Amino acid sequence: MRESVIMKIHYGTALASVALVAVHILFRLxxxxxxxxxxxxVIANYEFLPxxxxxxxxxxxxxxxxxxxxxxxxxxxxxxPTFEKSVSYGCIAAMALIILYGSRTIFMTSMGMV
Amino acid sequence: MAKVDENKEGxxxxxxxxxxxxxxxxxxxxxxxxxxxxxxxxAHIYETSNILRGKVGWQEFLAITQTPEGHIILAIVIGxxxxxxxxxxxxxxxxxxxxxxxxxxxxxxxxxxxxxxxxKIAIYSxxxxxxxxxxxxxxxxxxx
Numbered sequence: 001m002r003e004s005v006i007m008k009i010h011y012g013t014a015l016a017s018v019a020l021v022a023v024h025i026l027f028r029l030x031x032x033x034x035x036x037x038x039x040x041x042v043i044a045n046y047e048f049l050p051x052x053x054x055x056x057x058x059x060x061x062x063x064x065x066x067x068x069x070x071x072x073x074x075x076x077x078x079x080x081p082t083f084e085k086s087v088s089y090g091c092i093a094a095m096a097l098i099i100l101y102g103s104r105t106i107f108m109t110s111m112g113m114v
Numbered sequence: 115m116a117k118v119d120e121n122k123e124g125x126x127x128x129x130x131x132x133x134x135x136x137x138x139x140x141x142x143x144x145x146x147x148x149x150x151x152x153x154x155x156x157a158h159i160y161e162t163s164n165i166l167r168g169k170v171g172w173q174e175f176l177a178i179t180q181t182p183e184g185h186i187i188l189a190i191v192i193g194x195x196x197x198x199x200x201x202x203x204x205x206x207x208x209x210x211x212x213x214x215x216x217x218x219x220x221x222x223x224x225x226x227x228x229x230x231x232x233x234k235i236a237i238y239s240x241x242x243x244x245x246x247x248x249x250x251x252x253x254x255x256x257x258x
Contacts, residue, residue: 011206018199033254037176039169046165059159066152073145098159105163114166 013065046109067095193248200240
């Protein structure tokens with residue numbers, strides 16, 4: 001994929017994340033920070049499907065943005081065909097792992113499997 | 115007499131904002147905050163997965179994170195995210211050609227058109243906003 005397209009994805013995921021993370025933080029503040037972290041409150045948040053869906057979208061957006069950012073930083077430090085391929089595939093693998101691990105939490109909790 | 119080579123100051127020379135300007139400092143801070151936020155994001159994914167351990171497991175983990183030290187770390191994360199967001203928007207606008215000035219003949223002292231007052235104000239604003247957000251976060255966390 002061309003770097004110009006990757007940067008457009010990087011900026012797009014950044015802007016979308018800002019909007020959705022703002023909603024995520026507002027949920028914590030409107031309920032009271034300490035109360036919103038109580039077990040029952042967290043479970044209720046996950047069982048509210050639109051919110052769980054939003055968490056899944058945030059997870060995907062931030063994983064893409066974060067690991068692409070890491071890839072860019074590493075490629076600024078060192079270049080070379082082998083290094084660049086290793087960094088790119090390593091970041092894609094780490095991104096996929098984080099998405100899978102986070103999705104497991106969201107799906108199991110929202111489906112009442114806790 | 116010891117020979118001083120300005121190119122051999124290493125990281126100390128790189129982070130010095132007085133030599134290369136605030137733009138270079140913002141460049142470095144953008145990367146540092148990005149790495150810090152990625153580390154927090156991965157830790158947050160692990161932290162929230164503790165909900166699968168049930169009520170006792172969740173409260174055990176909450177007892178570790180909901181401490182004064184945990185609140186201070188979270189306040190630093192708030193500051194990093196606000197700086198990264200505001201400075202990121204500045205960078206995006208700059209990449210889109212907004213606020214970078216018009217091309218002009220390079221005259222002495224060869225100040226680049228893109229490194230103008232608008233961008234400097236935006237960088238300082240992002241640092242001030244990050245500090246304000248940190249203070250607000252601390253007030254919310256320690257106020258309860």
